[in-house]
Amino acid sequence: MRDFNETNITQAVIERFANTPDPRLKQLVTRLVAHLHDYLREVEPSFPEWLAAIQFLTRAGQISNETRQEFILLSDTLGVSMLVDAINHRMPAGATETTVLGPFHVAGAPLVESGADISFGAVGEPLYIEGRVTSNTGAPLPGAMIDIWHSDQDGFYDVQRPELDHPAARARILAGADGRFEVRTIMPAAYPIPHDGPVGEMLQATKRHPWRPAHVHFMIAQPGYETLVTHLFASDSDYLDSDAVFGVKNTLIRDFIRRDAGPLPDGTMVPGPWRHLQFEFGLKPGS
């Protein structure tokens, strides 16, 4: 076929994918073409606008590296990550709600004993976390693997501090016989997502701020259950109503309770006030 015009080119492109062996790939690519062409017919981009989009995408790829993923930031800031999350996690009663993984998870964090100090030198107000992992019907899940990571008091993750030569404020813990685990760490802070690249330009041009409310990330895996990826947000943080990545859910907002100076639950004496976070995580059966 030749002589494509504004109307018939879409079907012509879709037909060009007719021999795609994998039916799922065929669906993903042909429906992408249909929706993308509909968008372009609606907004009628000029050639300079098309070129600006090409250059934006190119710069997003080129600024990405081992510790920075600009396309995940773009997905996050356009609500795509949370939409994909919602589609893939239609949760039964009793199961903890999910949210975005974010760009700062690192595989293979230090494996520590329950009760350990996982700040590894990161500075901030002491935070004591007591958790319990159960099925969505309340049965404890001993041996569940809990991956925890969060920012320091300045809002930075260890991977954003080039001077650090070891992990900090991140660890893995195995749940005990009753599904319980506890760790000592420090309070995370609200922080801006990296905004010195193309996504930052987009936020600035549209008068959006790059901030996320203070939170702790959890990823919890147990055979026979869907791996849970979620955050807990501090109820006294700013930006709960305008998270740059749309990740906040009401059930994930928790009081990180202020406690006066005194012993932590494990008996450690701390000289000033500290925070206390308790939560029960419910996992959805599946794999």
Next chain:
Amino acid sequence: MRDFNETNITQAVIERFANTPDPRLKQLVTRLVAHLHDYLREVEPSFPEWLAAIQFLTRAGQISNETRQEFILLSDTLGVSMLVDAINHRMPAGATETTVLGPFHVAGAPLVESGADISFGAVGEPLYIEGRVTSNTGAPLPGAMIDIWHSDQDGFYDVQRPELDHPAARARILAGADGRFEVRTIMPAAYPIPHDGPVGEMLQATKRHPWRPAHVHFMIAQPGYETLVTHLFASDSDYLDSDAVFGVKNTLIRDFIRRDAGPLPDGTMVPGPWRHLQFEFGLKPGS
């Protein structure tokens, strides 16, 4: 707002762009969010599929450089470039149809006299091009700037041959008093678009070939007229019905006429057969 679900997140993201100062940018980004979310709700990507898309886009940015633009290739192979071209070039009668710029145009090609040999050493069957530039109503446009570029007989552009230290098979010519110009060069060949990157993986996974039919590119500029970006395709080339970038239009397919050995129109003697291409380019008033 918090507690986004599969349905309400789209409006929430759109509202986040409410303060965008530039109304056109606001339209482009909010309608992109609406169409992109509709696509995702329809195909329901899994997390691995989402990640594969992130990685595809990242690799496309990272393989791009001064002489290779993978996102333009992606736009071309999904019919996006031709759709944007059609939207921006609704042509009156008498105006030459347009097609994609492609990734091989280089600004500032050598400026030569009409009649010059613009192969600059590129090897192939001789080709003599005689053209005339007019308005869409037939008035000659003296002084129009004609930019010409094409592949060599192996299907490569000069910028794809790292051993070359000078432009070849590309030049700029000014139309004479009657709008006419002529150049000596060589026959281009059908060629595959670069397919050793992410776009090539997409074509392979969907059983699409990467070939374009043999063609010569023209970009013609004259004050008071829309700059014309087009190709002329050789009527005896393969792939006229399956151009990988959907660029073929019937009015742009021309006989590159086979002539026996003898003098070229400018009197040059050539020892073997040669090709003869004649075309009248009609420019649309505008700017």
